[in-house]
Amino acid sequence: MTHQFKMGEMFDGALLANAPRVRLSRRGIIMGLAAGSVFPFVSGCTTNAATGDSQLLLFGDDQIASMAATAWADTKAQTPQTSNSKLKSRVLSIWDRTINGAVKEGHINPGTQWDVAVFDTDDVNAFVMPGNRVGVYRGITELTENDDQLSSVLGHETGHVVGKHAAERMSVSTAAQVGLMAGQIAVASSDELSKYGSAIGALGGAAIQFGVILPYSRKHELQADRLGVDYMHQAGYDVKQSVRLWELMDSQSKGQRPPEFMSTHPDPVRRAEELRSYINARGYALI
Ligand SMILES: [Zn+2]
Numbered sequence: 001m002t003h004q005f006k007m008g009e010m011f012d013g014a015l016l017a018n019a020p021r022v023r024l025s026r027r028g029i030i031m032g033l034a035a036g037s038v039f040p041f042v043s044g045c046t047t048n049a050a051t052g053d054s055q056l057l058l059f060g061d062d063q064i065a066s067m068a069a070t071a072w073a074d075t076k077a078q079t080p081q082t083s084n085s086k087l088k089s090r091v092l093s094i095w096d097r098t099i100n101g102a103v104k105e106g107h108i109n110p111g112t113q114w115d116v117a118v119f120d121t122d123d124v125n126a127f128v129m130p131g132n133r134v135g136v137y138r139g140i141t142e143l144t145e146n147d148d149q150l151s152s153v154l155g156h157e158t159g160h161v162v163g164k165h166a167a168e169r170m171s172v173s174t175a176a177q178v179g180l181m182a183g184q185i186a187v188a189s190s191d192e193l194s195k196y197g198s199a200i201g202a203l204g205g206a207a208i209q210f211g212v213i214l215p216y217s218r219k220h221e222l223q224a225d226r227l228g229v230d231y232m233h234q235a236g237y238d239v240k241q242s243v244r245l246w247e248l249m250d251s252q253s254k255g256q257r258p259p260e261f262m263s264t265h266p267d268p269v270r271r272a273e274e275l276r277s278y279i280n281a282r283g284y285a286l287i
Helices: 026-034 061-078 085-104 138-143 147-162 165-187 190-194 201-214 218-235 240-253 261-265 267-283
Strands: 004-005 021-026 045-047 054-056 116-117 126-129 133-137
Touching: 021 126, 054 165, 061 126, 061 133, 061 165, 061 190, 085 116, 085 133, 085 138, 085 147, 085 218, 116 138, 126 147, 133 138, 133 147, 138 240, 147 165, 147 218, 147 240, 165 218, 218 240, 218 267, 240 261, 240 267
Parallel strands: 116 133
Antiparallel strands: 004 021, 045 054, 126 133
């Protein structure tokens, strides 16, 4: 049984141009199991202190950060970064201020270091990768009408970090795979397993493909939207602009070239509505 995915959409839709297709094979799973890279980390559900959600987390932050290192290096190698120092410093300062909002909210540790890249392409997109890596494309800085709207994008991305959405998504995918394979593993001889014993991390590699390619669930997206608004509010940005952002996305989605952000963030009208009622309920603004 082999699953095949195109390495096209990752995290919040970072595009890896010309990236190879990734195959997740039965052998990969067996290798991972034999190498002991799975079961030692099984610790059941944990509660996310920031969101209060109970999550299945098979991977620690450090593990997924190192698994994402290659994907991040590839993205930076394949995508030009802006040489526009004004744009770069604008993005950095909005990022800093938004993150500071998350720090004030008590969701991000003060002094956390981030690697922020501003890519010089028309893609209307932004993403975070495990390991505090942030990608922002020039296209989304041009679509957004003001700093508040860009903060809303970055706050949303920060929401994915705080919600540990990548780790949860990878964990659920891995658990499903391991479950599917369990019958076959049980009958595999120990000789067969030990042959692969040195392949540490094989399943980790496969798991991150699952974790990064699938879009986040609707639940994760809406949670990231809400957290993003909390951080904007703490940072002193105009939270109403988050609603305007989704209206903009909606109007763009009917055009010739819908924003890439839309492929992993569907349903802009509903999101605008949900944000509006959240903002009203929190008393951040009346809209
Ligand atoms: Zn998202």
